[in-house]
Amino acid sequence: MSSRKAFKTLKKVFPAEPTFISNQETAEKIVKTLIKSGIQPLKSTSSSLLSSLNPHITNLVLSNPLVLPHSCVKLFNFLQKNPSHKPNLKSHVTLLCRLYQARKFAQMKIVLNVIVTNDNLRCPVSEIASLIEEGPNGMKFAGTLCDMLFRVYAENKMVEEAIGVFDYVGRNGIEIRERSCIVLLLALRKCGRVDSCWRFFDRMVKNGVRITVLTYNTILKAYIGRKDFEGASEVLRLMEKDGVGYNVVTSTLLIDLFGSSERIEDAQKVFEEMPERGIEPDLYVYTSIINCYCKAGNMERALFLLGECNQRGFVPNEHTYGALINGACKAGQMEMADILVNEMQSKGIDVNQVVFHTLMDGYCKKGMMDEALKLQDVMEKKGIQFDVFTYSTIASGLYKLNRNEEAKALLFTVEERGVTPNAVCFTILIDIFCKEGNLEEAKRVFNDMKRKGERPNTVTYNALIDGYSKNGNMNKARKLKKEMEDKGLTPNTRTLNTLIHGECVDGKVDEALKLFREMPRRNLTRNVVTYTTMISGFECIDGMVDEALKLFHEMSRRDITHNVVTYTAMISGLSKDGRTDEAFKLYDEMKNAGLTPDSRVYRSLVGGLHIVKY
């Protein structure tokens, strides 16, 4: 090829200098077209001009003040659909600047979302910042842009990237608002990364973010969810140290914490102390305290507080009524639940999906399956979607009525019904198979759930552990406990109760006692079931009655009320050992406590007399 010819070819590929001038001209032509088109969408046919576009022209057009921001967006959207003219990062920043000048912050967020989720555009914040034009507003724009970018990263759970922005602004004297920082804290909290929350908290302090009660509340809630009193107290201590007072949300969170841990007096105390702290209660606070009393089974007090709430001019909403209806259902008072539903409707509040589930569960627990199924029909008529709660509630109701086959059939078809089964669905299935003694099938479901990416939780393991221990396979039960701990799941009181029972039945009372003793070390509360199981364990073994009695009295000291099963076990143990007087004394005590002895108690007492006779 001659050099001349080569030059000609080159010229075709790279048109020479005049391009710069024609860039200007092309840009102006496009501007005119855009202005003329007004709010009409751009059509690919109407824009032959666009074929001559290049990134430089795009930028010229976008920065032209004659082109209004909405036209910029219009052009942008058009180019994005056009593979050969995808706007580059610089064009994005120019558009962001135009939107910023027009105070169109919502639009800015959309554009930033495009940048951070697009593999070709995503880049370090410094690169974006370097594209910002110097100018009187440059610094302010950069500040807003970084704040927004940080927030968009946080909302997309791109934690590392968000922190990258945060560090960058720290080095450059730009400020990230506390509100934006909270978005990241919320993302971290949602993934259960409380340690990361604190690490970021320290960064906030270092970068001079003024930390208010809002940040503390956000971190506090991380501990509320897991009922971590230790962690919650630590947050409160820090607030005190920093001189940050509670606000109404802090009080609400504390009421929730105590309420969910059956510490109703403490919840009440927080509620009562609000005026002293200068905090006005609001509807949230009333809903929370009402929920506490509902959960504690004190409907009388809950309804009284509803009256007080009304009197103070707070209008109860779906949450308030949801809590009350739940309380009534849990107390088995379906008539009261019905009245509350009517009251709610008369106030124009829609009965939502949650309330339907609550009512369905209430009827299920009463064994009124037909009523529960009727509610399902009502939901359908009202066009309320069925979800995973709907199915698990109905399935567990069927299971409680021993309608296992129907429960299984429902759970196995959840997916066909357009709902993704969650851990609860699998756990109910596993529990059914365990109770039926079909460990093979239980294991199959367990593997199936793991394969489908549903993570087994503590309850799932509890069901399996109970299944194996009741089927005489304590080795497997112990292994499962280890497996759950290896997976980062914490055995709870029920796990230990189940294992203690298993060891006792297996005749390994020493093993059971070992588990019993390690509970306080594990921060697990020993409840009436724990003690009763252990007492029954001792009862089966000759010469251990005194050990059992020791625990029986320890219960009283720890304010754990003996129930029918506890008395039955203790009376049976004493009778077997021939200590009939003591057995009868407990029998009287039991009746005085308002408990109704069942046939097993009588058999024990009679059996005990028998031993004495001979």
Place this chain on the structure above:
DNA sequence: CCCCCTATCA
């Protein structure tokens, strides 16, 4: 920044 529902154990 905060509130309602579902599953497991003697």
